[in-house]
Amino acid sequence: MCGIIGFIDRTKSRMDGSSIKAALSLMNERGSGDGAGYAAYGIYPEYADYYALHVFFDNLGEPKKKVDELLQQLGEIVHQEEIPTTPQPGIKKVHIPWRYFFKPSEDLMSGKVASEKDVVTYIVMEVNANVKGATIFSSGKNMGVFKASGWPEDVANFYRIEDYKGYIWLGHNRYPTNSPGWWGGAHPFNLLNWSVVHNGEITSYGTNQRYVEGYGYKCSLFTDTEVVAYLFDLLGRQHGLSYETVVKALAPPFWDDIDRMSAKEAELNKAVRLTYGSALMNGPFAIVVGTENGIVGFTDRIKLRPLVVGENGSRLYISSEEAAIRVLDPEVKNIYTPRAGEPIIGRFIE
Amino acid sequence: MTLGSVPPKFKVSIDRDQCMDCGRCIENCSYGVYRREGDKILIESRKCTGCLRCVAMCPRDAITLTEKPIDYRSHPLWTREVREDIIKQARSGKIILSGMGNARDLPVVYDHLLLDACQVTNPSIDPLREPMELRTYIGKKPSKLKFRKTESGDVELETKLAPNLKLNTPIMIGHMSFGAISLNSQLSMAKAVTELGTYMGTGEGGLHEALYPYQDHMIVQVASGRFGVNIDYLERGAAIEIKIGQGAKPGIGGHLPGEKVSEEVSKARMIPIGSDAISPAPHHDIYSIEDLVQLIRSLKEATEWKKPVFVKIAAVHNVAPIAAGIARSSADAVVIDGFRGGTGAAPKVFRDNVGIPIEVAISSVDQKLREQGVRNEISIIASGGIRSSADLAKSIALGADAVNIGTAALVALGCRVCGNCYRNLCPWGIATQRPELVSRLDPERGAVQVSNLIKGWTDELSELMGAAGINSIESLRGNRDRLRGYMLDEKMLNILDVLPAGV
Secondary structure (H helix, E strand, O other), X not given: OOEEEEEEEOOOOOEEOHHHHHHHHHOHHHOOOOOEEEXXXXXXXXXXXXXXXXXXXXXXXXXXHHHHHHHHHHEEEEEEEEOOOOOOOOOXXXXXXXXXXXXXOHHHOOOOOOOHHHHHHHHHHHHHHHOOOEEEEEOOEOEEEEEEOOOHHHHHHHHOHHHOEEOEEEEEXXXXXXXXXXXXXXXXXXXXXXXXXXXXXXXXXHHHHHHHHOOXXXXXXXXXXXXXXXXXXXXXXXXXXXXXHHHHHHOOOOHHHHHOXXXXXXXXXXXXXXXXXXXOOOOOEEEEEEOOOEXXXXXXXXXXXXXXXXXXXXXXXXXXXXXXXXXXXOOOEEEEOOOOOOOEEEEOOO | OOOOOOOOOEEEEEOOOOOOOOOHHHHHOOOOOEEEEOOEEEEOHHHOOOOOHHHHHOOOOOEEEEEOOOOOOOOOOOOHXXXXXXXHHHHHOOOOEEOOOOOOOOOOHHHHEEEOOOOOOOOOOOOOOOOOEOOEEEOOXXXXXXXXXXXXXXXXEOOOOOOOEEEOOOXXXXXXXXXXXXXXXXXXXXXXXXXXXXXXXXXXXXXXXXXXXXXXXXXXEEOOOOOOOOXXXXXXXXXXXXXXXXXXXXXXXXXXXXXXOOHHHXXXXXXXXXXXXXXXXXXXXOOOHHHHHHHHHHHHHHOOOOOOEEEEEEOOOOHHHHHHHHHOOOOOEEEEEOOOOOOOOEEHHHHHHOOOOHHHHHHHHHHXXXXXXXXXHOEEEEEOOOOOHHHHHHHHHHOOOEEEEOHHHHHHHOOOOOOOHHHOOOOOOOOOOOHHHHOOOOHHHXXXXXXHHHHHHHHHHHHHHHHOOOOEHHHOOOOHHHEEEOOOOHHHHHHHOOEEOOO
């Protein structure tokens, strides 16, 4: 099952995490208490120019030493601390959540790696695949993911989520089948400023995984959702596609529909399907992705998972359930359910 | 006669109580097993090849065939086959010829791979009620798309697509030449692929006039003998395939026995009637990868870059780096033919001993192309022993874009896999040029049978995909996550990159 929420205030007016917690808890029927998480954008204005690396450490000995060394090798740690938490009876603290504010040094990376973002991507892949006892679960700027095993309200209280103020919020209430109990398996999944909450199961995972791994990503978190973050990074950042085109690649129109389009439109859609066939995601899913410029929600091509959209002024809400949106904003207007594969995009107003 | 005769392979008998003495067995057997003497039908079992034509045509089910009625003293090393080959060669001093594919009892990897299906956590998709997409494009694909802004501010596609073949189902029919098989066989298959929206190969035998109406669904072949090749031929094909090698006989050229070079074959192939058509082992203008690149470009130039060019290679030990080299050329697809691939005629020692299984070849080629970042540059077409829709689904899950079938299509036409294709006596009218035998195969009915087979497999593939929660063939391609190995050793699992059943 799983329940998901996405929120954006397009004017970048920030909201604290308490109402997201309430809305997510409302969907507890969709979860099993084995995982919940939040992503919030705009929460670290004082460190906005640095990459906020959130890490689960099994202990602060060897794993942390290795991560520290790697970061110092490849850039500068501007600030670091344990992520503040409050013990909860419903949460067994199996990891120590830590955060670094990090500035990668571009000239230290050799070879084809070019930008700051490539350095950070490299660090995430390297640590998650090769450093035992450490998992980087969030690596964007001025944003962060907070997740653990437990019910949404317990996870929120554990991380004191109401202390953070963000203009984008994602929330996920998990009913895991793949990796229960593993904090790294809770959503959102993140790479750079891409964060993903996902309800469903990706039947094309093997194909998608082989595809992104051909570009240097390593799927090491034992959950299919991970690959969605990498697909967005590859297509959206590295290939420079618009969000609309990324969604067209991941959940494309059927050939029968393409055949009925105008010649120009059909050619474009055919080009997307031929080029990005390995990125097509199959199986049931409803997904909300947080990005640098807004949020993107979409479902699989035959809509095997629910997704509801609501709007109120500068605020856009996307969720598995209308009831959750109404908890977030009792005054919400214009509630509707998008068609299968239709991208719902909320961008900041310039 | 110090060697004497070897025991017959088959014993043919007629149940005389059942027999109505119609003589159909005599008429139908082109190998001369039956003859009439007085009012009795006599049997010479030694001539029987096991083609089962007589059994199929007997109206009373009166004929019984027993394999190996007399066997040799059993021995695990000196098998019957080994002993007979030695005796044959002691007599002839020659290379032993054989037909069809590898006949050794080696483990089949496909049979040790199991497919997945959905339960509870994701719904299976019912292809009777939901769209199911098998459409496949064969050819070069861009590795990424570029867009540009027009003067009016619109965004438009800058990337131009290379010509691709559009297949309605990922099943094509491989190259079997006119000469190796009859015109009626080619016609049957050509009608079927045209109806279904897929393609077949001409083989290295030119294109007979009768096939011109179907040329948009035919891939023409340029092999080392260059038989039948001229600009008209190249321009007629939907695509062009350069044949470097064949799974049944990697490393050696083609061989069409002179018996099969009839007048029509001689015209299509541009060789004298009755002469053996022996293609050289290598192309005499391809001694390196850069020579291949030149030939590909020459063919593309000749056809104005309108047609995809495929390169067919046998699955040999080093198949992955070879395919990667081909992917770097302007070739649009690489056809990999596994060691079980069929043939009209091949030295038995090659057919049974040279090359590697197609399953392993697909896996290592797909892997290598991905490692080198060139997987989108080329399509992978797999062939060589694809027997069923299950083999097809597994091939695609391992990483193939489409498969070529050969033997399976012939079986749909009546072939019983007796393996005597090189003798020009095929009683089913398939691997023969004798007019009285060829006329036994009606192209209209043949077309229905071949098309039925491909339709059946296509429906089964749809069902398998739907059960796995997949509604588009792209999501099966390379999806090794949906395969499990059963009773395969660890090394083999690693090469196939599949997990063992239970994990």
